[in-house]
Amino acid sequence: MNVVEILKNLWETSGFAQATWQQLVMIAIACLLLYLGIVKKFEPLLLVGIAFGMLISNIPGSGLYHSEMWLQKDISYGQVLKEGGLVDIMYIGVKTGLYPSLIFMGVGAMTDFGPMIANAKSMIMGAAAQLGVYLAFILAVVLGFTGNQAASIGIIGGADGPTAIWLTKELAPELLAPIAVAAYSYMALIPLIQPPIMRLFTSKEERCIKMDQLRPVSKTEKIVFPIAVTIIACLVLPSVASLLGCLMLGNLLRECGVTDRLSDVVQNALMNIVTIFLSISVGATAIGSNFLALDTIKIIALGLLAFCFSTAGGLIFGKIMCKVTGGKINPLIGSAGVSAVPMAARVSQMEGAKANPSNFLLMHAMGPNVSGVIGSAVAAGFLMAVFG
Amino acid sequence: MNKLLVLAASSAEIADSAASTAEERLGMVDALSISGLGFGIVFAVLVVLMVFITVMSAILRAGKKAPKAEKAPAPAKVEAPVKVEAPVAAPAPVASVPGGEADMFVTVNGKKHAVCVEEKIPRFTVTVNGKAHGVDVESVEEE
Numbered sequence: 001m002n003v004v005e006i007l008k009n010l011w012e013t014s015g016f017a018q019a020t021w022q023q024l025v026m027i028a029i030a031c032l033l034l035y036l037g038i039v040k041k042f043e044p045l046l047l048v049g050i051a052f053g054m055l056i057s058n059i060p061g062s063g064l065y066h067s068e069m070w071l072q073k074d075i076s077y078g079q080v081l082k083e084g085g086l087v088d089i090m091y092i093g094v095k096t097g098l099y100p101s102l103i104f105m106g107v108g109a110m111t112d113f114g115p116m117i118a119n120a121k122s123m124i125m126g127a128a129a130q131l132g133v134y135l136a137f138i139l140a141v142v143l144g145f146t147g148n149q150a151a152s153i154g155i156i157g158g159a160d161g162p163t164a165i166w167l168t169k170e171l172a173p174e175l176l177a178p179i180a181v182a183a184y185s186y187m188a189l190i191p192l193i194q195p196p197i198m199r200l201f202t203s204k205e206e207r208c209i210k211m212d213q214l215r216p217v218s219k220t221e222k223i224v225f226p227i228a229v230t231i232i233a234c235l236v237l238p239s240v241a242s243l244l245g246c247l248m249l250g251n252l253l254r255e256c257g258v259t260d261r262l263s264d265v266v267q268n269a270l271m272n273i274v275t276i277f278l279s280i281s282v283g284a285t286a287i288g289s290n291f292l293a294l295d296t297i298k299i300i301a302l303g304l305l306a307f308c309f310s311t312a313g314g315l316i317f318g319k320i321m322c323k324v325t326g327g328k329i330n331p332l333i334g335s336a337g338v339s340a341v342p343m344a345a346r347v348s349q350m351e352g353a354k355a356n357p358s359n360f361l362l363m364h365a366m367g368p369n370v371s372g373v374i375g376s377a378v379a380a381g382f383l384m385a386v387f388g
Numbered sequence: 389m390n391k392l393l394v395l396a397a398s399s400a401e402i403a404d405s406a407a408s409t410a411e412e413r414l415g416m417v418d419a420l421s422i423s424g425l426g427f428g429i430v431f432a433v434l435v436v437l438m439v440f441i442t443v444m445s446a447i448l449r450a451g452k453k454a455p456k457a458e459k460a461p462a463p464a465k466v467e468a469p470v471k472v473e474a475p476v477a478a479p480a481p482v483a484s485v486p487g488g489e490a491d492m493f494v495t496v497n498g499k500k501h502a503v504c505v506e507e508k509i510p511r512f513t514v515t516v517n518g519k520a521h522g523v524d525v526e527s528v529e530e531e
Binding site for chain 2: 116117120121123124126127128130131133134135137138141142144146147150217218220221224225228229232233236237371374375378379382383386
């Protein structure tokens with residue numbers, strides 16, 4: 001046995017010998033994202049998993065993820081199970097739309113729709129805050145993306161990670177990594193992105209407006225609500241049934257009062273398990289050769305614009321509603337319509353409190369905030385119906 | 389010859405793929421109309437839901453207020469004495485329980501309560517949910 005030969009073989013099979021510059025750059029980006037998640041606490045529950053998935057899939061020769069398996073038209077799941085790596089197997093849940101739907105179930109179980117039911121008018125702001133989805137879609141078409149890709153980029157403006165993943169894995173799987181990274185990064189950056197836009201679109205007097213206390217919502221209303229939303233929204237757009245149906249099922253488990261154990265599992269154990277699988281598998285799709293492209297920069301720029309347009313859309317409708325109601329609605333709650341529960345509502349609260357320290361807008365902002373979740377799911381369902 | 393055939397086939401594939409990509413690319417008019425329609429549908433769905441919630445809430449609240457209005461003129465309930473229905477299960481003979489410390493169970497209006505005995509049978513006062521009631525005992529069953 002020749003020791004030199006063994007050492008030579010070891011070197012040749014090691015990641016150092018196989019590494020490309022793209023893989024090294026991706027490993028550096030993964031480390032940066034880990035830093036942002038762990039030290040800066042930017043959406044750590046997701047970003048840490050995404051970054052780590054990115055890290056391990058870019059280790060040369062690891063064989064954890066095979067992008068070529070997933071870009072075929074007819075995916076053979078048997079082949080994936082037989083020949084795929086660990087992340088390939090996890091990725092089945094993304095590709096089939098299982099993870100985003102389960103995450104929505106958890107979100108539903110954690111969300112109190114009471115503030116929205118108490119102030120149903122706030123749903124208009126949740127709809128208006130989807131403006132960014134469609135403006136970013138138009139801009140993406142102008143920049144030369146196909147219809148499917150433009151739809152997937154536009155949905156970043158919905159500020160809803162699972163929805164963005166759900167739509168992109170179907171319409172433009174090749175863009176899944178940059179879109180997921182952009183969506184979750186911007187969600188984490190909402191406290192930095194939104195306040196300047198909020199101050200730009202509102203006057204000091206408007207920001208100081210105090211809103212009346214919300215009425216209490218009965219248990220019956222809270223139980224009827226998820227059932228009615230499922231029937232109405234899914235009849236209009238059946239393509240959204242998997243997302244919205246799961247969201248409302250989760251909420252029904254929470255509110256009906258007879259399934260506390262299930263609600264607890266969905267909110268905690270299931271949500272955490274799915275978050276781990278989803279984040280690792282989405283991060284792993286960020287392979288250097290695909291990710292380091294001009295399109296990624298365009299997507300990240302368009303995602304930022306989508307967020308800004310959505311915030312502006314909510315604020316503009318907030319101002320309109322402020323005028324219509326004779327100054328009873330603080331327009332700041334409009335910006336919470338961009339989904340991103342509950343971060344966007346917290347930002348509305350903080351800006352309101354800055355203008356007037358005795359102003360408590362949090363519960364008022366939760367109305368547009370949770371209607372934004374429904375709005376972005378409906379927007380995604382529409383795009384799926386058109387391009388899917 | 390074979391090489392030429394392969395080249396021709398791959399050129400045709402590239403041409404097809406380019407054509408399909410071109411088909412997928414949208415014109416501005418299409419993009420604008422899709423955006424307008426999509427935004428409109430999001431609004432329509434949420435407005436329908438808003439109307440539904442408003443109507444549902446109004447109906448439910450009206451339904452809740454109505455029985456209250458009917459009940460309002462009804463005379464106030466007589467508090468005491470509350471009839472204790474058998475069985476009354478006492479862990480120990482009631483007489484032996486020091487006042488205020490007793491643990492016995494009484495069924496009041498069909499619901500079993502742990503009560504505090506302050507007087508001896510056949511008529512005594514029990515405290516149910518912090519409220520004192522005069523009680524007539526019809527029968528006592530020891531455990």
